[in-house]
Every structure is written in structure tokens, then in C-alpha cells.
Amino acid sequence: MLLTADGRLCHDPGVRIQSVAVAPGRDTVALELCDDGTEQGRVVLVDTGPGEPTEVPGLVVRHCRPVWSGDALVLVDAQGRVVAVSRTGAPEILLRPAPGERALPLRLGGRLLVALTRDDRTRLMEPDGTTVALLPRVRSISSADGVALAVTDRELLLLRGPGAHVAGRLSLDALDGVPVHAQATPLGGVLHVVRGGHSAVVRLADAAGRLGPVGSVAVSSADHVHTVTGLAWADGTAWVRVEAPAVPPRVVTVDELSAPVPGRAGSRLVPVVADDGAAVELVVTGDPGGPVLVEVYGGFGLVDLPVFEPSVAAWRALGGLHVTARLRGGGGAGTEWHRSGQGAAKSRTVADAVAVVRELTRSGLAAPGRTVLAGASLGGLVAASAALAVPGLVAGVACTAAPLDPHRFAEHPAGHHWEQELGDPDDPAVAAAMDDYSPFQRARRHPGTGWPRFLLTTFAEDSRVDRGSSDRLAALLSARGARVVRRHLPRMGHGSNLLDDVHDFSASVLDFALDSTGAP
Secondary structure: EOOOOOOOOOEEEOOEEEEEEEOOOOEEEEEEEOOOOOOOOOEEEEEEEOOOOOEOOOOOOOOOEEEEEOOOOEEEOOOOOOOEEEEOOOOOOOOOOOOOEEEEEEOOOOOOEEEEEEOOOOOOOOOOOOOOEEEEEEEEEEEEOOOOEEEOOOOEEEOOOOEEEEEEEHHHOOOOOEEEEEEEOOOOOEEEEEEEEEEEEEEEEEEEEEEEEEEEOOOOOEEOEEEEEEEEEEEEEEEEEEEEEEEHHHHEEHHOOOOOOOOOOOOOEEEEEEOOOOEEEEEEEOOOOEEEEEEEEOOOOOOOOOOOOHHHHHHHOOOOEEEEEEOOOOOOOHHHHHOOOOHHHHHHHHOOOOOOOOHHHHHOOOOOOEEEEEEEEEEHHHHHHOOOOOOOOEEEEEEEOOOOOHHHHHHHOOOHHHHHHHOOOOOOOHHHHHHHHHHHHHHOOOOOOOOOOOEEEEOOOOOOOOOOHHHHHHHHHHHHOOEEEEEEOOOOOOOOOOOHHHHHHHHHHHHHHHHOOOOO
């Protein structure tokens, strides 16, 4: 729902809001709304006075990140075209990117620009095709009052003025922590980094062409882990959204930001030692003594951020302990942590998950037979493989929208994007690793006793993962004597979903976890 700063309800669309853009005069807010799990959205303009919505007809978008340019809303439609939408007229196509280019509109120095990114570089240009600046490939870019902050693979670039000249730069290697979010400010920017497993906000300023940190604010502590999940610039102020697994998001200024007051809903950071001596970080919410739900992912260099999730609060209220495991393959500890769980080393990610479950039991945080592993997408592959590594290791495993057969990842709609992460199956080293951690191979090698229960869920509107590998694994496990619950849910997809559907699905996972661990 859309709220004003003082908490007044402006508009409740009753569906998922995927992006928001406020007009300069604040009289209109553009919303991208998604009615199902396809992530295909429509655009609605909301009058902030009476709150009357007007839908833009015939426009289909997908996480479009719109900006206002005068009275026109500029965005990228589902076909990748840059489109301008007036408040009264029909959409107008401003720019058609070339194949392989990704467009993002932004305003810089009162000027509408489009960032066009391909594999090797990013071009800042005007909608008429005039090139303004050439940059290395940009991962993200934000603007504020004539300043833009671009994050490339190697450095931060501060751009100034309508000419987008580079006014300052900072190497990512010089940062104390892993950068996650960046937001431009007139003086430079603010940056969310993860250091030592914790979020911090770093202020950036440029001086004589050198962009550098001028102070930082800690967001969490070892016993009260909180995460920054968004940065913004408005009203001459840098704003931060901060949350925790069982603590709903709050929006504060950077000046107001400090470690939240400790409370019973807090999460804590607990390191465990993997079998090769590496320290794996766990974000733990709740008290020991009850059933344990361990969520795993470990891929694509993504940072495992402990964000608010109502099911974590519900699990805690049921007496359960919730754990997020930051496995190798993820990005929370930097590039090397990612590489050490990539390609032929993906077995290492699974081994970390096994070590986490064993250490939870050894330390007394989990009782034998009272742990359930859960993973979505790539995390489902990791969870299933780890659960089958050792008979009796876990009581249950919940896999959601997971590519469960690594040898055949190319069968999935988004599989062509995964070779860099999983490796080339024709490479003998990669193929051998896949033979080791494949849930299919591990199910065939399993002695046939000490099976965990399985919940294998796929979504009818999933545009990234096909249901086939889940169907095949369910059949194999059932034939070998394992208990399998197989679900294929309508309306839901791989990304954004309607909250009611998400809550119903989350409740079914908690119910499965309680049944698997013998909890009432």
C-alpha cells in the first residue's frame, strides 16, 4: 500500500507494488502493479489528493524503475524500450535499445539521460541518441540534484553536471566491506556495505577528484543483527530502510540511524566452523529447544541479507529457531567467498550446509532429528543435496522452485544465465562435482534408511525454473521409499507474488517443518 510520510493511507491497490516514482510536485505517484506471479506489471498513476488511480492502457512493464521528467513518466517497458508517458496522452517510444543492451532512465543536472549497458560498457545518452559519456559496465546507478553515483565491477564513479563528467572515483578494493546498495547525494553519496557480517552505512564525499569515505554508521551488532534494504535521497536528506528477520522495516534518515534497541525479536550472528576450518556465518533468530528451520542459498555472489519475513516471526512464536546460513558461493564475505563455491567448487557450498546442521546439533542449538533444511531456487538444490548427504542428518527438506538436476540446468527457461555459476557440464571437473552433489545421484546412492521428508514445490507462472526436475526427483525418491509431498501452485511465480499467496505458502512450509520434526 502507498502511505504518506505521516502514515496516512494514500492508496491500497490490493496487489503487489513492484516500483514507485513520485512526481516532482508530489501530486502524482506512479506505481508498477503486478496482479500475479508472472512479474509482468501494469502502470497506475495515483492522485495523492483524493487517491484516485488511473491506469495507463496498453503498457506492460517488468520492474521498470521509472523516473519523472517534467510532466512525463519515463520507464522501460517489458520489451526493453524506453517509453515516455504523459499524464493525459498515450505512451511514446523514446528509444529502442540494440539487442543485448539494457536501458535505465535517470535524471542528471535537469537532463533526462538513458544508461545503456551491455557486457563490456555503459553508454550515457540522450533519448535522441546523442552520447553524453562512455563508462565501464555499470552494475547500478543513482542520481540526486545533478550528481550520479555509478557502481562498476571495479570502482565507484561520481558523475557531475549535465555532461556526466567523472568528478571522483573510488576503487571497490579500497572499501572496508562488500558494497550492496549505493545512493548519490549532492556531496557524493551514501553506501551500504556488509563488513564482518553486519550492515553499515558509509558516507562518501569527493575532494579534488578523489571519492572517499568520510564516516560510517553501524546498523547492527553481534547480538542484534539488522540489515539495510534500501537507500534513497529526498527532501535534501539521505533515507535508509532497515529491518531484521522478525522486525518489520522502518525508514529513518542517516542522521537518525543507529543500532536498534535490543528486544526479544532480535537476531544474532553466530559463526560455525566448516570441515575445512572456514568460518560460516549464521543469522539466528529465536531460542534453542524447539524445532530448527535452516535456510540456505549460497550462489551467484548474492549477499544473504537478514530481511524481515513474517514467517520467521511466526516460526519463533511457535517455539522454533530460525537460521539463515551464509554459505560459500554467496557474496557476504567478498569475491573469493563467492568463487570458492562456484563451478566445480559448488560441492563446497553443499558441504558447508552439512557442516552447519552438524554444528547446530553439536552446539546444542538443535536437537537430533529436529532440523529442517529449506531453500528456494538454487538454494533448493543445495538443501536437497545436503539433506541426502548423510542419512538421518535432517528430518525434512523443503525445496521451492529449484533446478534440482545440475546436469540438466539448460532445460530451464533461465538456465542459459547459470553456466558461469554452476560451470559447464562438459568440463570433466564440473561434471564430476555435479555427480557428487546432484540430488539424483545422492538419492540413488542413499542406503534407503534415514530418509528425510521432502516438500517439493513449483509454481505455475515461474518464468525461470521448469517443473520437470522436481517431478523427476519426486518420482525417484518415492520409488526408493522416501516420503514426498509434491505441490505445483497456481498464480505464483519465481519473483514477486501476491502477499496472500506468499503467506499461505509460507504457512504450508512451517506446517511441513512442524510435522517433520514431530512438533505439535
